[in-house]
Amino acid sequence: MSATSVDFVAVDLADVARVARAALLRAGCDEANAAATTDVIVRAERDGCASHGLFRLDGYLAALRSGKANGRAAPVARQIAPGVLRIEAQCGFAPLAMQTAREALAPLARMQGLAAAAIVDALHFSALWADIEALVDEGLGALCCTAYLPVVAPTGAIKPFFGTNPLAFGFPGDEGFIFDFATAATARGEIQIAARDGLLAPEGAGLDAQGRPTRDPAEILGGAQSPFGGHKGSALALMIELLAGVLIGQPTSVEAAREDNGDGGPPRGGLLLLAFDPARFGDAAGWRAHASAYFAQLRALPGIRLPGDRRRAERARISVEGARLPIALWRAALAAAGET
């Protein structure tokens, strides 16, 4: 494998938004779906999260063109138990369903202390932190997970079985702490981008088709990704298959692959979203100051870097400089939007 040269262009976030929205509308989304999906694409580009930004547009469009995605879904939230909502995403992209889920879940979490939303029949292709950020901003804690297509070999095995299965957690307060990581050692988008750009995948990212460790992204894409952290990451990936699949009557990763049409877009599947209100756990008066004092001690440790720090720094830079996009990607997006 040799490195290939990729040329980049700086694009203003407003232009990213205009082009993404136009492309989604042209491919069959209605206004609400185009706006919600554009929002998560722009949030990703805003925070330097290239693997979940405009890079995903092609997959969204493919799923609309193949008929797998319903561009006119009108998600509905139903309460199915005192602490549980079920959101029917109607095979639309997840962003609009997640917006529906957050709007119904936030007041329920405040009332119950803790509540869950099972989002079903959604096509999820975005970053989970973007899905929970609004809850954290309004003072709630959140946890969210989803399965994907089988790309990760469970520890000990060499065949893909788990999805990259991301987990996001947020805790409110002055710090507004959020993390979001794939239980795969490396996000799939990062491996795809490494393959595109002629780079090596990180050490430990995956196995070739014979189960041998490799850093060649093309071999990993044809073999299996590895979970992060050995058997512990593998256990978390399995937990997510159970929570976002079995628990809520949705396909696990292997089941999603069986029914997927292979158009390159996201498969149909579920998400589990929990929200909790720190004011209802017995320390309503103290938790916020406690959180601030705790983070102040943590940040005083030499060498420390917390989840979200990179995104915050990128956000400040990109708001000035614009998103850094490969020229070919930007041209394809412009074409999809009908601007060339």
Place this chain on the structure above:
Amino acid sequence: MSATSVDFVAVDLADVARVARAALLRAGCDEANAAATTDVIVRAERDGCASHGLFRLDGYLAALRSGKANGRAAPVARQIAPGVLRIEAQCGFAPLAMQTAREALAPLARMQGLAAAAIVDALHFSALWADIEALVDEGLGALCCTAYLPVVAPTGAIKPFFGTNPLAFGFPGDEGFIFDFATAATARGEIQIAARDGLLAPEGAGLDAQGRPTRDPAEILGGAQSPFGGHKGSALALMIELLAGVLIGQPTSVEAAREDNGDGGPPRGGLLLLAFDPARFGDAAGWRAHASAYFAQLRALPGIRLPGDRRRAERARISVEGARLPIALWRAALAAAGET
């Protein structure tokens, strides 16, 4: 460091139970506290989990003798929100408080779909899987976490700040799946046992006092343990500090260390326990068969080994052969029980 020889003796689990209970009673526990604490010690020995078995007795007894632990605690459960319980453990050992929590939480989870128990002012020294096993056995899912004393350096830092911060998850069904792992790369008990037995700690277990990676368990105990899986494990450890500490008004690991008397027993702290009922998430008729079919596919993968498999195998063996205890440990337990 050189390996030292340790002689072992096989002890029937009934004898482990008798001796643990007698020692706890002699040191000031009442019957209920001695029985609940003995139960988790015996469960650990039954499943070959030496680091949480009779090995912990000395710490329990130290905490009783120093007056830190209340051997006569009578935990009380209060509902503080429709979906949240608060269990006052009254500075007793966690096992009796966890029993109180499970008994109140199980019906609430069935009614709400999802519910939480904040266990506060508990001295936790056992294995979390033993704390959630009874919930899973009666058909509920569970998630539990707790912080500990600062022993783990966050990724990038070299100073201990997080506890070993274990996370346990269970999902019911014919498989009865449970995992439980420290977010530290290695359980602290394992490092202590390696130091005792003159063995090396696993690769990546921790750092010496200068922040250099080492496998010498004594150096790690005087330096810092590492989180598992790099920044992702570190993020999970931080999540647990927030959930089992800040959220419920309990000390985080660094705060627990400041108030702890250093008697070698567990510090005062909190646990967060969630329980959920798969029958209330929209697939009441299907989830159990779905889980079974999913685990059958997973178990068909060559090379696979699932969390809990080792424990199950050990349980079968130890029920016949007895627990394998270092002779010095068993003699000390007998002495504490007044049997020598």
